[in-house]
Amino acid sequence: MIRKSVFILGFLFLFSVSAFGTKYAGEFLSLGVGARALGMGGAFVGIADDATACYWNPSGLVLLNRKELSFMHAETFGSLLNQDFLAFAFPLREELPSSAMSFSLQRLGGGGVKITDLEKKGLDISDTNRVVLLREESHADYAFSFSYSHRIHSHFLGGVNFKIIYRDVVTTTAFGVGADLSFLAQPFSFLSVGANLMDLTSSYLFYDNGTTETINPTTKIGLALHHPIGNFHLILAGDADVRYEGRKSVAQFWIGDLSADMHYGLEVSYQKILAGRLGFDQGNFTAGAGLWIKQFGLDVAFLSHPELDNTYRVSLRWKL
Numbered sequence: 001m002i003r004k005s006v007f008i009l010g011f012l013f014l015f016s017v018s019a020f021g022t023k024y025a026g027e028f029l030s031l032g033v034g035a036r037a038l039g040m041g042g043a044f045v046g047i048a049d050d051a052t053a054c055y056w057n058p059s060g061l062v063l064l065n066r067k068e069l070s071f072m073h074a075e076t077f078g079s080l081l082n083q084d085f086l087a088f089a090f091p092l093r094e095e096l097p098s099s100a101m102s103f104s105l106q107r108l109g110g111g112g113v114k115i116t117d118l119e120k121k122g123l124d125i126s127d128t129n130r131v132v133l134l135r136e137e138s139h140a141d142y143a144f145s146f147s148y149s150h151r152i153h154s155h156f157l158g159g160v161n162f163k164i165i166y167r168d169v170v171t172t173t174a175f176g177v178g179a180d181l182s183f184l185a186q187p188f189s190f191l192s193v194g195a196n197l198m199d200l201t202s203s204y205l206f207y208d209n210g211t212t213e214t215i216n217p218t219t220k221i222g223l224a225l226h227h228p229i230g231n232f233h234l235i236l237a238g239d240a241d242v243r244y245e246g247r248k249s250v251a252q253f254w255i256g257d258l259s260a261d262m263h264y265g266l267e268v269s270y271q272k273i274l275a276g277r278l279g280f281d282q283g284n285f286t287a288g289a290g291l292w293i294k295q296f297g298l299d300v301a302f303l304s305h306p307e308l309d310n311t312y313r314v315s316l317r318w319k320l
Contacts, residue, residue, distance in 0.1 A: 026165075026203060026215030028108045028141040030241075032056075032281075033072055033085040035315035039288015039301035040265025041279025043237035045194040045222025048184060050317065051089040054102040054147040057194045057222070058159030059184035061089050061100035061149035067320035074313045081110045089147075090320075098151035109140025109168075142166040157184040165205060178203025178215060190227060196220040216245045222263075231271050239263040252282055277301070288313075295319040 034052035037044035044052070048060025051070035067090040074083045089102035142165065149159040165176035182196040196219075203215040222239040241261045243251070251259035265279035265286075275290035281303060288301035297317035304310050 026199065029106070029143060029165075029198075029215070030218070031076075031083060031108065033087075033106065034070065035072060035288055035299035035301035035313040036267075036275075036277070036290055037265075038281070038303060038313050039277035039279060039286055039290075039299065040235075040237060040267055041263045041281040041286045043222060043224075043239040043263040043265035043279060045196055045220045045239050046184070046192045046224035046237055047222070047235060048194060051087045051102060051104075052085075052315075053149075053159075054087055054089060054104045054145055054161060055085075055106075056220070057182045057184055057196045058102075058147040058161045058180065059149050059157040059182045059194065059196075061102055061147060061159060062091070062098060062151050062157050064089055064091055064100055066091070069318045069320065070315060071317075072313060072315040074311060076309075076311045081108055083108050096150070100149045102145075102147045104145045104147070106143040106145075107140060139170050140168050155186045157186075158182070159184070163203070165203065167205065167207075172207050172209050174205045174207040174213070176203055176205035176213075176215075190225060192224045192226070194220075194222045194224075196222075216243065218243050233269045233272075235265075235267040235269075237263075237265045237267075275299075 032038050032042045033055045034050070036050065037052055037056060044056040048057035049063045051064070051068040053060035067088070070085070070087045072085040075081070076083055084107045085104070087102055087104035089100060092099040092101060143163050145161050145163040147159060147161040149157060152158045159182040161180035161182070163178050165178065167174040179200045180196060180198045181200050182194065184192060184194040186192045198218045198220060199215045200217060202217060205213040205215065219242040220239060221242065222237060224235055224237040227234045239262070241263070243259050244257055246257040247259040248254045251261050253260045261282045263279065263281055265277065267275055267277045269275040269290070273292050277288040277290070279286040284306070285304045286301060288299060290297060290299040295318060299315040299317070301313040302310065303313065
């Protein structure tokens with residue numbers, strides 16, 4: 001099984017290298033979702049055991065033993081942008097044993113985009129030019145996803161995610177489609193390894209002005225170590241986001257067109273009721289906490305950034 005996992009990861013890497021697209025076209029899809037995962041620095045590909053798995057690693061959806069509803073809201077970058085995420089995941093017991101599905105919606109948007117015009121007084125270039133405010137517009141990006149997961153083997157899970165993307169960028173709109181392919185291997189009780197090839201064959205965005213953009217594939221690879229200690233449970237995780245679009249010095253590590261950004265996280269939970277989390281998201285410190293009361297869960301996360309404002313994420317989870 002380990003050999004099979006390594007082979008598949010190698011295949012995903014080689015497949016992604018051959019793809020190409022428009023740099024940063026799908027950046028709004030890379031912010032991450034769920035305060036639990038983000039409090040761990042975004043190191044969640046090797047864990048993926050709640051409803052947010054539809055984003056991090058759809059394979060993990062089959063680990064759910066009951067229906068789960070997840071919601072997150074955040075105001076980012078000094079409240080310039082609002083980020084929202086909603087997911088509903090559920091196992092398919094009778095219809096398709098050892099399978100699960102989810103539906104999810106992501107939104108990133110804001111307002112206050114000023115549309116202006118330049119009013120000129122006379123023909124002399126020395127005359128005063130005045131900027132006239134015509135109106136203010138809002139903008140938003142949406143991604144609706146359908147995810148499916150299946151237990152291929154007792155220790156090997158597979159998943160796929162299909163998404164529809166809609167962009168409203170003030171004066172133009174775009175429609176797009178894409179797909180993700182993922183795997184999660186659990187060779188030992190203390191170890192899980194995951195991979196998620198996001199935008200498998202590049203995701204295409206078709207604008208109403210006739211232009212087209214393609215979102216490059218991103219290979220997310222993650223590893224998680226699990227260790228119970230009495231009533232406590234520890235998870236130590238590490239992820240790498242591998243891209244192939246020549247980000248160079250913008251990324252943490254790069255060689256030619258190949259680049260990688262790292263995520264590290266730690267979660268310590270007590271009887272699945274209380275949890276504390278720490279992490280590093282591309283070198284930036286993160287922290288979080290979680291609380292479960294019966295079937296309701298509340299997660300909060302703090303994300304630091306040396307240049308942009310520090311932000312907070314709040315998530316609600318409801319096991320049905």
